[in-house]
Amino acid sequence: VSRRTKTAGGDDGRIATELENCVLGIIAESQPCTAYRIRRHLEVSLSSYWSASAGAIYPLMQRLEKRGWIRVEEQEWGSRTRRSFSLTRAGRHQLRAWLSPPIATWATAFTHDPIRTRVFFLGYLSPKRRLDFLNDAIAQTETTLGEHRAERKAQSAALHEFDSIGRDGAIAELEARVRWLRSVRNHIAKVGRRT
Amino acid sequence: VSRRTKTAGGDDGRIATELENCVLGIIAESQPCTAYRIRRHLEVSLSSYWSASAGAIYPLMQRLEKRGWIRVEEQEWGSRTRRSFSLTRAGRHQLRAWLSPPIATWATAFTHDPIRTRVFFLGYLSPKRRLDFLNDAIAQTETTLGEHRAERKAQSAALHEFDSIGRDGAIAELEARVRWLRSVRNHIAKVGRRT
DNA sequence: GGACACATGTAATACGTTACATGATTTT
């Protein structure tokens, strides 16, 4: 499965990674903004998949600029330069392409869940250890769910509409995971004594 | 978020990637087996996240061997060598550590869903394009769900118990995604006229 | 004056991807 979108590209036929497209989206929401702001945005977000380290973001901004998707406004800032980024027309086009049908098949075809990956190999463990795993997975997922729900209360749904919609999606998927894990626990508690 | 498990390690304090642990699991299920078999296993699996290219697997097997987690049995095979791998005691230990509480927090804290990532930026699109996106996402996810359900019918649940349990998890999460996307579509159809 | 948030970057590294290259065995 390719981690890159095949759909669109820059002037040179370039394609973009998920993180690159995601950053374009973040810029679109709050331009002009600094690389630091983008890092914070990703860091704070509970449902972000990336660590958004400096080593990822600063080179990424340079790539986006080279492809003509963002424009830089430089301000003197002591001995340093503060750089604020905005989308160009080409950048808006790329972002729209990323969000436009047909959505890349690989993107719709899966959700990646590290717990699910592990469950595939539970047959290797003893019944007792299987239960230990499931109990821990359920408990930890519920902790995460608690955090998401607290955030939902704290944050106005009206203001950041699609932020809260996205967060609801994360909650829905985590809830589905818990229900599924519970049913697995139920199942192996019944049949477990055999193995 | 680190992509590596912090929990355990080899003799030299090494830690393993998700793919490495996953491969240990695959070997445990069907040892002895060749690197090629492992690639096929990952390739065929609908809920696998990795492409399992030769360039990923062959170096990975060498790493696992160097860490003492797998043992190789070599057979002459014309001008080439056929290599079959089995877990060592240390490999079994590593696999068990991966599957044992406490599960790494980062692993329980998220599910990664490329569609959800995109939904966060739907505010950037016009209401019409939002609907286009949602309709395509719903339709494509349902196609994927159809494939998973067909596989469920075709494959005996009794034989590969945790394979089918894992697949049910993928189905549960994709179903949750569809329900969520439908409610989003519903929501923006009502309120959409404003923006 | 110190802590903390704001801000910018580099260096070393490792991993997985795509693409390429080839040989052996079995099936049609």
Next chain:
DNA sequence: AAAATCATGTAACGTATTACATGTGTCC
């Protein structure tokens, strides 16, 4: 005899990760 499957690998590449290094502005 050809095609498909089984099998093994390398090369070039890009990207994200961890860790390091430093400077600015504000609040207490």
